[in-house]
Amino acid sequence: MIEIIKAELSILRCFKMKPNYSELARKYGVSRQTISKYNNGFEKKQTRDKKSKLDKYKEEIKEKINLAGATITGVYKYFYSRDNAIGSRSNFDYYVRKHKLITKNKSTVHPRYETKPGExxxxxxxxxxxxxxxxxxxxxxxxxxxxxxxxxxxxxxxxxxxxxxxxxxxxxxxxxxxxxxxxxxxxxxxxxxxxxxxxxxxxxxxxxxxxxxxxxxxxxxxxxxxxxxxxxxxxxxxxxxxxxxxxxxxxxxxxxxxxxxxxxxxxxxxxxxxxxxxxxxxxxxxxxxxxxxxxxxxYLNYMKPSTVHNDSMIYYKGKRYSVPHKFVNKTLKIRELDNKLYIYNNIDLIRIHPLTEKKINYHEDDYKNIMNEKLSFRDDEDIEAFAMRNLEILDNLKG
The missing domain is CATH 3.30.420.10 (Ribonuclease H-like superfamily/Ribonuclease H)
Structure with missing residues (x-):
């Protein structure tokens, strides 16, 4: 619209005709002052594209905010926890809208009802x-x-x-x-x-x-x-x-x-x-x-699921306890009772470990079987000695 007004004013100047501000104002739906301003050479200053502290995260924001189920609030909290210099939530919202990083429909609102304290x-x-x-x-x-x-x-x-x-x-x-x-x-x-x-x-x-x-x-x-x-x-x-x-x-x-x-x-x-x-x-x-x-x-004393890791051990309260290596990557059940850890495969009890302060708790048979697998080229006596020496070292590792 402004460019059209400026073009008509320019034509009138070429023909040395005085513009009728009131008529042009009615024609283009603007004020007389606007017509006068542009006739006197007014040019709108171009806004400077100010850099944002979010620019360095732009692509990452776009990636995170378009993950299935992600919300603007969640993504803002995530980036704010990494860098609190990114500014306010409203600034973050404006940045997302300005750069068209996401388009979301409004969530459906469910009716609420209030309850008394403790109800x-x-x-x-x-x-x-x-x-x-x-x-x-x-x-x-x-x-x-x-x-x-x-x-x-x-x-x-x-x-x-x-x-x-x-x-x-x-x-x-x-x-x-x-x-x-x-x-x-x-x-x-x-x-x-x-x-x-x-x-x-x-x-x-x-x-x-x-x-x-x-x-x-x-x-x-x-x-x-x-x-x-x-x-x-x-x-x-x-x-x-x-x-x-x-x-x-x-x-x-x-x-x-x-x-x-x-x-x-x-x-x-x-x-x-x-x-x-x-x-x-x-x-x-x-x-x-x-x-x-x-x-x-x-209610807490029951069997809990636990996954066996590649070292043939499960984790319990920050410590590791071994099982036979055939259970690696399988989920077993564990139960604590009388300061002992009971480990089950379905309903079959496969190991009982006393709960200790040691960081690593290998059952001797479990460790020897692992060594037999890894050192199959060595004779049984060498493997036995190697296993016993390593178990002694592991026993000295405290949590």
């Missing part, structure tokens, strides 16, 4: 998450999410499987994290704690609810919005996506998840307008205390 806790599994470490190791896991209805306080718990024992463990961790249990616990038809035929909670879970003094409830069928607060918590898990390929070990991955819990609980909730960590101070007064240690231990 309700919602829980669910965020299932089948796959992430890859810097070294290319694939981690497949689930995240158990719990949310207190009043304060919106969240707890995210790493879990390799989704058994009833995992549900017990994760809920106990949540109760300890919050400082107690809510009056009612709401979930969906979770197969590990709901009978498939009757659609009712199993006797084991009902007993668990009695021991921890809460009433179990299920959300309405095909109505996930009735547990919308925990569904909202699940969306926060999308913040994990930018860390794909950015961690090295399982321990580091768990630390990232724990930090995510802390970050979410220290952010102002859009519905309440208050940080969950602040509202928890009030809600905690209405939570039922956890039962005694004996009851808690009775």
């Amino acid at each position: 309700q806790l919602q829980f669910d599994f965020k299932e089948d998450i796959t992430m890859v470490s810097k070294n290319g190791e694939i981690f497949e896991f689930n995240i158990f999410t719990t949310t207190l209805g009043h304060s919106r306080m969240h707890k995210f718990t790493y879990s390799k499987s989704k058994t009833k024992e995992d549900v017990f463990r994760c809920l106990i961790e949540s109760f300890k994290y919050y400082g107690g249990a809510a009056q009612r616990l709401l979930t969906d038809n979770m197969s590990s704690i709901v009978n498939v035929k009757t659609k009712k909670f199993t006797e084991e879970f009902r007993q668990f609810s009695k021991d921890f003094n809460f009433t179990p409830e299920k959300c309405n069928v095909r109505s996930p919005q009735t547990k919308g607060k925990v569904e909202s918590a699940n969306r926060f898990i999308s913040r994990l996506i930018p860390y794909n390929g950015e961690f090295e070990t399982e321990e580091e991955l768990i630390q990232i998840i724990n930090k995510l819990s802390d970050d979410v609980n220290n952010e102002i909730n859009q519905t309440t307008g208050v940080r969950p960590i602040m509202l928890l101070k009030k809600e905690k007064e209405y939570l039922s205390p956890v039962p005694n240690k004996e009851i808690i231990e009775s």
Whole structure:
């Protein structure tokens, strides 16, 4: 439009005709002052393309933000944790829009309802998450999410499987994290704690609810919005996506998840307008205390899955314990009882290790068999001597 106005003014000047500002203003839908300004040679200054501190991350932002399930919030948090000089969230949003790094539709909003302090806790599994470490190791896991209805306080718990024992463990961790249990616990038809035929909670879970003094409830069928607060918590898990390929070990991955819990609980909730960590101070007064240690231990003392690594060992509480090398890369079950570690292949007991402070705990037979595989060209006496010497060295390695 401006270029057309300038062109007509130029033609009028060529013919030495005085422009009619009012007529041109009506013709082009602008003010007389605008016509006068451009007739007197006004030129709009060209804006300088100022460099952004985000420019060096532009391609990486584009890559991370277009990962399936990623959100702008999650990607911003990821880059801010690496470099807090990138500026505010609003600046980040503007940069993403300006450079057209992503196009997303608005999420569907579910209706919410409020609960009194200590009245309700919602829980669910965020299932089948796959992430890859810097070294290319694939981690497949689930995240158990719990949310207190009043304060919106969240707890995210790493879990390799989704058994009833995992549900017990994760809920106990949540109760300890919050400082107690809510009056009612709401979930969906979770197969590990709901009978498939009757659609009712199993006797084991009902007993668990009695021991921890809460009433179990299920959300309405095909109505996930009735547990919308925990569904909202699940969306926060999308913040994990930018860390794909950015961690090295399982321990580091768990630390990232724990930090995510802390970050979410220290952010102002859009519905309440208050940080969950602040509202928890009030809600905690209405939570039922956890039962005694004996009851808690009775639910935690079960067989847990554990993968056998290439050194023919499993990890338990920061220490390594051996099994026969034929189980390498297989998943076995472990159980702690009376200061000993019991290792099972299905229901077959294959090893018992005393729990020690040693970093590496090889069973003598396991180590000798590994050496036989590796040193098959040596005679048995040499292998025996070599194995015993190495075992003595390993015994001196403390945790």
